[in-house]
Amino acid sequence: MKLNTILHVFVPKDPHFFPLLKDTAVILDRAATLLVKLFSSPHSLWKSLCMDIKSEEVKGDRSTGLIFKELNRTFITPFDREDISTLADEMDDVIDAVNRSAQKVLLYSPEALPETTVLLTEIIKLGSVEILGAVDKLSNFKKYHNHVRAHTREIKRLEEKADVIYEEGISRLFKEETSPMELIKLKEIIQELEKSANRINNVGKTLKTIVVKYA
Numbered sequence: 001m002k003l004n005t006i007l008h009v010f011v012p013k014d015p016h017f018f019p020l021l022k023d024t025a026v027i028l029d030r031a032a033t034l035l036v037k038l039f040s041s042p043h044s045l046w047k048s049l050c051m052d053i054k055s056e057e058v059k060g061d062r063s064t065g066l067i068f069k070e071l072n073r074t075f076i077t078p079f080d081r082e083d084i085s086t087l088a089d090e091m092d093d094v095i096d097a098v099n100r101s102a103q104k105v106l107l108y109s110p111e112a113l114p115e116t117t118v119l120l121t122e123i124i125k126l127g128s129v130e131i132l133g134a135v136d137k138l139s140n141f142k143k144y145h146n147h148v149r150a151h152t153r154e155i156k157r158l159e160e161k162a163d164v165i166y167e168e169g170i171s172r173l174f175k176e177e178t179s180p181m182e183l184i185k186l187k188e189i190i191q192e193l194e195k196s197a198n199r200i201n202n203v204g205k206t207l208k209t210i211v212v213k214y215a
Helices: 003-010 017-038 043-073 081-108 115-136 138-176 180-214
Strands: none
Touching: 017 043, 017 081, 017 115, 017 138, 043 081, 081 115, 081 180, 115 138, 115 180, 138 180
16 A cells, blocks of 8 residues: 555545635636626626626635645645646636636727627636536535536536537627627637636546546
8 A cells, every 4th residue: 555545544634625625616606707797798897897807816816825825734635736736726727717808808898799708608607606516525525526527527518518609609700790800809809718618627627537536
């Protein structure tokens, strides 16, 4: 039996990681909720909603920092350090991508936001709910590992749906948008939203890795 395995059996594992990871997942979900609202709101509300999303991004950085601080001071962790580190990093990446999507709306100030953007924000929100559901079950992983697995499958399905929406949306944009400037603006925003959906899928992959290792 490897030393690390022996230590995991006989040494108590620090439980602080679970609420910290959940805090980050909650922040991600709040940011995604605000993103949906942003893409469904009039121009007059864009600035305040972007500021709210930026505030969540700052909270996400703080939460991720606390996780790494715990990793540095904790001897035995509930999962491999690398898996905890990757999960925290990738959730933070999603929050950052959501914030970039919002800030591009504020920066470019397009005349209107097409349906494609609204649909992608809804996919991002649904993905954030799946992440939160999975992370919430990590503290009782042995009992709920099948639930975590189900969340990862749904995240993958949502990512595939986002790909279809993205491709159809970009195609429609080039066919229907007559203003070159608006086309450039909207293409940038749609691409940033698609990146956010991909970042969510990366979180799903890490959760799937945890399932494979520990279920």
